[in-house]
Amino acid sequence: MAVDLRAHYSAHPEKRATLYFLALGFVVFVVGSLFGPFQALNYGGLDAYPLLRRLLPFLNSYYQGLTLHGVLNAIVFTQLFAQAVMVYLPAQELGLRPRMKAFWLAWGMAVVGLLTAAVPLLADEATVLYTFYPPLKGHWAFYAGAGLFVLSSWVSAYVALELWWRWKRAHPGRVTPLVTYMAVTFWLMWLLASLGLVLEVTVLLVPWALGLIEGVDPLLARTLFWWTGHPIVYFWLLPAYTIVYAVLPKQAGGRLVSDPMARIVFLLFLLFSTPVGFHHQFADPGISPFWKGVHSVLTMAVAVPSLITAFTVAASLELAGRLRGGRGLLGWVRTLPWREPAFAAPVLGLLAFIPGGAGGIVNASFTLNYVVHNTAWVPGHFHLQVATFVTLTALGTLFWLVPQLTGKPVSEGQKRLGLTAVWLWFGGMLLLGLGLHWAGLLGVPRRSYIVGAPPDAYADPALTLPKLLNAVGGVVLLLALVLWVGVMLGLLLPRRREPALLEAPLPLAEAVSNADGRRLGRALDRLGLWFALAVLLVAIAYGPPLARLLEQLNPVAGLRLW
Ligand code: HAS
Ligand code: CU1
Numbered sequence: 001m002a003v004d005l006r007a008h009y010s011a012h013p014e015k016r017a018t019l020y021f022l023a024l025g026f027v028v029f030v031v032g033s034l035f036g037p038f039q040a041l042n043y044g045g046l047d048a049y050p051l052l053r054r055l056l057p058f059l060n061s062y063y064q065g066l067t068l069h070g071v072l073n074a075i076v077f078t079q080l081f082a083q084a085v086m087v088y089l090p091a092q093e094l095g096l097r098p099r100m101k102a103f104w105l106a107w108g109m110a111v112v113g114l115l116t117a118a119v120p121l122l123a124d125e126a127t128v129l130y131t132f133y134p135p136l137k138g139h140w141a142f143y144a145g146a147g148l149f150v151l152s153s154w155v156s157a158y159v160a161l162e163l164w165w166r167w168k169r170a171h172p173g174r175v176t177p178l179v180t181y182m183a184v185t186f187w188l189m190w191l192l193a194s195l196g197l198v199l200e201v202t203v204l205l206v207p208w209a210l211g212l213i214e215g216v217d218p219l220l221a222r223t224l225f226w227w228t229g230h231p232i233v234y235f236w237l238l239p240a241y242t243i244v245y246a247v248l249p250k251q252a253g254g255r256l257v258s259d260p261m262a263r264i265v266f267l268l269f270l271l272f273s274t275p276v277g278f279h280h281q282f283a284d285p286g287i288s289p290f291w292k293g294v295h296s297v298l299t300m301a302v303a304v305p306s307l308i309t310a311f312t313v314a315a316s317l318e319l320a321g322r323l324r325g326g327r328g329l330l331g332w333v334r335t336l337p338w339r340e341p342a343f344a345a346p347v348l349g350l351l352a353f354i355p356g357g358a359g360g361i362v363n364a365s366f367t368l369n370y371v372v373h374n375t376a377w378v379p380g381h382f383h384l385q386v387a388t389f390v391t392l393t394a395l396g397t398l399f400w401l402v403p404q405l406t407g408k409p410v411s412e413g414q415k416r417l418g419l420t421a422v423w424l425w426f427g428g429m430l431l432l433g434l435g436l437h438w439a440g441l442l443g444v445p446r447r448s449y450i451v452g453a454p455p456d457a458y459a460d461p462a463l464t465l466p467k468l469l470n471a472v473g474g475v476v477l478l479l480a481l482v483l484w485v486g487v488m489l490g491l492l493l494p495r496r497r498e499p500a501l502l503e504a505p506l507p508l509a510e511a512v513s514n515a516d517g518r519r520l521g522r523a524l525d526r527l528g529l530w531f532a533l534a535v536l537l538v539a540i541a542y543g544p545p546l547a548r549l550l551e552q553l554n555p556v557a558g559l560r561l562w
Helices: 005-011 013-033 035-042 049-055 062-094 100-122 140-170 178-209 218-229 231-246 259-272 289-323 341-364 377-406 412-441 461-492 499-503 519-524 527-551
Strands: 256-258 511-513
Touching: 005 013, 013 035, 013 062, 013 100, 013 377, 013 461, 035 049, 035 062, 035 461, 049 062, 062 100, 062 140, 062 178, 062 231, 062 377, 100 140, 140 178, 178 218, 178 231, 178 259, 178 527, 218 231, 218 527, 231 259, 231 289, 231 341, 231 377, 256 259, 256 289, 259 289, 259 511, 259 519, 259 527, 289 341, 289 527, 341 377, 341 412, 377 412, 377 461, 377 499, 412 461
Parallel strands: 256 511
Antiparallel strands: none
């Protein structure tokens, strides 16, 4: 049967906008990921960068590629995915049409911001890595573009919050539905969290890069950066958590064991995500150890919602496995739908998230941090977190979301190939994660073109195995990426569409215990109050140390090291 796509999209304009965010996000993901294997080979002791330079003649150095990799994969891809799902999911759940002008405005700002930042990045005028620490000084267009890109997320926040306000007005006294609750806490968290970065870029970096002010205080800039730089990891994480709470139990054939527990988790992220940034600055002078200690303790608090998630999601999966007939201590694991990439991808990601999270606790421990800080251990940590769990969940999501947005069916062959790509990605990241952690413990620094060092610098025989793991991991990941692109083209290029897919409802799991109609549910729903508390915590954790930094400013002129 022919599908009148135009009519469908005019009834559901949010689907087209969501598709635009996803499409841009995944193109960026693929481009950014191409640099990764070459960096892994560097950490494998092999210099493959000249080869990459032959393919991409604009590339002047390892660090230019590394900047592109970090900016595109960590900042751009993750935000675009969040802007797609954290608006689309609540809109579908509530059955409301988002304010489409604002939805498109967010997309337009993201595109213009991305293009503006891309020009200096490609021209090697902003090789400042994705943390752009002063005194490294890039072209103003990079900072302005990045700032505009981040500001587009504020427009997405408005679109999601407006949906919620509209629903609340129409349903006085009702408790917010779960996915919308997750989206609202997520966007509130991000509004508070992103303030540091927006201030850093607009007040310090853009005027400085334009020559309007002569210097910038590096410590102040770093502090504002990490105000956002830690919670940004939860900005990447929570869309994936939303999916593993709200959708995964359904795909597993079961139910979410506790809806109130899921709400508590998101509320804890709203409260504790931001006042913790000093755990990235333990080694920075000029911040009192007292405040570093406070942030270290609060970091332990923000690990709690992930520990609760481990319990709740595993229990939901066990329930599903037992409903499918699984018996015994672990028999239920086997009965889960491992052949479905939409299921396998996030679950494999969750498995990698366990060692990644344990490493995070090590990082957050004030004293242990000195052992691992600025070593390859740190990229090992975040490749398990964002590059494995978050990315695999995003890849898995496409298998049910793209058919719903486009009407295009996923064939059995595509599922099999997709599953292979997912396993390769998981395996490659485990090898790389292990190799980088291990090399880091042996003192290999992060962000270093180690193959360019003097020959005996990294010749310690103890490094042989971790180097091998990194190199093999990189090659496996390149294979996974190529296969993944093939699967996606195979899914998107054919013109066949099935109307039933377009009409399919969101695959949302029911919960065993609910929040609606309960006192706890109503208390958790008082989000204005909880947001005020979150602001207060940030004011306490950042107020005095920032006041101190502002009292003793030490502006320095910029450097160009590339
Ligand atoms: Fe981190 C550095 C501490 C989580 C990302 N982190 C980074 C950087 C990035 C990053 C990008 O305290 C580098 C920044 C830079 O360039 O300098 N991190 C933590 C802590 C957590 C944590 C305490 N990080 C993340 C997440 C990220 C991320 C999530 C991305 C998405 N991190 C740090 C610290 C540093 C740091 C320091 C600075 C290091 C330095 O010196 O520079 C916690 O949130 C982690 C809690 C997680 C857990 C795991 C729970 C397990 C779950 C899975 C359960 C499994 C199931 C499967 C259900 C406690 C939820 C069952 C399966 C069946 C088959 C049944
Ligand atoms: Cu952090």
